[in-house]
Amino acid sequence: MDKDQSSLSRSKLVQDLLDSYEKYRRSEITSRRFTQSEMLRWLEPMIRSNIVRATDLGRSAEGRTISLYTCGEGPTSVLLWSQMHGDEPTATMALLDILNFFALHKEHVVTKTIQASLSLLMLPMLNPDGAERFMRRTAQLVDMNRDASTLRTPEAQILKAVQHKYRPQFGFNLHDQEPRLTVGSTKEVAAIALLAPAMDPLRTDNEVRLKAKKVAAVLAGALNQIVPGHVAKYDDTFDRRAFGDSVQMWGTSTVLVESGGWPNDRDKMYIRKLNVIGLLTVLHSIATREYETKKTEDYESLPFNSKNLYDIIVRGVEFKGAAGIPAVRVDVAINIEEMNQEPDRKRLMAKVVDIGDLSPYGAFEEREGKGISLDLSDIQLDKQVPWNDLRLLLK
Template identity: 45%
Template sequence: MMKQNRISALFLVMLFFFFGNTEAQTSQFAKRIGEEYDQFKNENISTRRFKHSDLQPLIEKYREKSGFEINKVGESIEGRSLNLISLGNGDTDVFLWSQMHGDESTATMAILDILNFFESEEFMQEKALMLENLKIHFLPMLNPDGAEVFTRRNALGVDINRDALRLQSPESRTLKSVRDSLDADFGFNLHDQSRYYNAERTEEPASISFLAPAFNYEKDINEVRSNAMKLIVVMDQILQEYAPGQVGRYNDDFEPRAFGDNIQKWGTSTILIESGGYPEDREKQEIRKLNFVAILSALHSIAAGDFKKANLEDYEKIPNNDRMLFDLKLKEVTYELEGEEYILDIGINKNELDIKDNTDFYYSSQVVDQGDLSTSYAYETFDAKGYSMHLGEVYSETLTDTASLKDLDFSNLLSQGIGYIKLKKLPENIDHTVYPVNLVSENFQLNTSLRPGRNASFFLKKDGIIEFAVINGFLLKPEEASGKVENALIFD
């Protein structure tokens, strides 16, 4: 009996070390793939605006590669192919789909990087663990028609993520049929969210937000949803090493028409990943890396089974998403109105408008809020206490066209508070300019009121001297004019 007890005790110790080691292995694996990410990044796509025709050759190359299986599983309304890429021989099916919304492309880029990872000769032991235990399926760019014009909805004007019940769109029917045919154990619903979300009560952007969607109005937690929650805990802990404090948790109110909620309901442990904002990362290349690390770490954790040890209570500790971020916030600037002085905070966002067949964009910035913004945050904050706001002036001379601008001293103009130049002939079919002032028509009338919704162009004075300009949302000193404004605007 004593010998049997010693054997049992030894067995328990071995189990402890085995599971402890697999948990540590996932963490170490995450650290190493983050360090070596650059060798796996697919350099063929490095901006958010790409099309089906850009993606297809990068998928097709795997058709002839050992270990990869490519199947056309459907078509979009406009006839673009929907392709499923599968690899691995395990009993656990993991299904990942991206770009259900055509303008949410971060995870599609990360999927290309993950495919590069599996094609490489690196991390053979970790890949063996995943491929022997999992069958992994990727459906990138579920909404190629939306991606073609970089918009949320498909060609029918339908939000695919609200079509899980009626299934009117062919893209929706494809997603449902693939999920059902796989009867996937785990599902990753990969999206982008606004860059203006922050982790609640902090100044940190919610660069990644997670959700284990509810499957009913009561938000019950069964084993399926619990597994999704535990896996999110694993990913959150890993991402804290890369983006500390920049992970949020999405609202879990049940939406009966949404795919994530229903796929959870249908028995697949579903994880929503939302890619938000990151400082100096408009093209989301840093967040692409966060997706790469989080998803591969999750796959490793599923294969090892160590996610089951995660503390479910830690899921609730992830901060909620909040929407309290601006691109630029000016604190306590003095503004004069009707002979009285007022102290205002000013919140500015740099909105993106598409150009060049939706393959590029320009900024059209607006004052989106003003008043007491002390509970809000920003990617860039300027303490404007002691500065007075001057809304700017129109240059006294009307010039002929843009060719007349090349000899102007813009630093000198900005130091005088000139934010607008009239042209007899404005450029045609374009709404923005590379010059660091706004261009306007001869009939232009300057808006002399400061209200939310106006273009974010004005000046900051101290002791009667203009020290800073804000041109189309870009804060700069006048002497820095040539390099700080990515674009100004053209007003007819």
């Protein structure tokens, strides 16, 4: 197949996977907050119908079983691990959708090609204790993605043992990044950021990393087809404590996938869909070895993540001064967070994070501030308040 033809068929594949997504999405997953027991319940029918095989590997610090889920019989092994950070569940949902795709579309060319050529090794939700609390760190309060070097935590030991045992040729390190990051100098949200992690402080390329860059280029191409201009590159500073960097160093061509943000997508359902299409496309391209024809520049030319975005900007609000302070017309930036702890879990809290000329910044929601006047005494910078209270002031 010549190159034009292969990229044409790849773009058709991306479109087909996108168009049919609703049919293979696991519809019972409706929130990004779920526990390991829920995930195990979703995996159970996949195990029963032999879509995946489960092998227990050990226990998390709090005693939850961590299992490896394998599928495919091919000679090339690909390791995919998700949710080392308990509050980063997007790719875990995506892996479940992908298994469902295999279950429902056994005769699909993507399923058949992947299963014949690849052995997929999946470690969904590597930090189940953190997921239970929807927090980044493990039950021992360690960031397990800074434990690749010393391997003090049971979860890190499990990941290292799998890499060591199977020596996979390819790896996908699946995370969520801060949802308000942007692409380069634009105001466009980074829906997904990619990285072929460095293996040393000089960011040297060898065959392993060059392959990872080609794989990242396939992923970037597929995602840019769906959300043009919304794919960024993640910070490539080397950190040997981070698993992506270490796994690359240990000989597995590894790509970090960081799920970012999207307007009105607090539960990351749209970003989950992007993960599914991107991962299925890239796995297919590894299976056919089509990725070998990609140029590393297609990855390298991605703009880095930047920080030009807020949740809400109200443009041109009148800020009324008090006690001798004159009024001023300004833009106001607000970020909104979900509370994490009971009894207020999921309650929305807001923070005014900047005031002034915010023309360089974008927002998920831009509001016209004409007609709104805020009293200086009602606003505190960087202080969290209930979103409902602040919202009333912006009427």
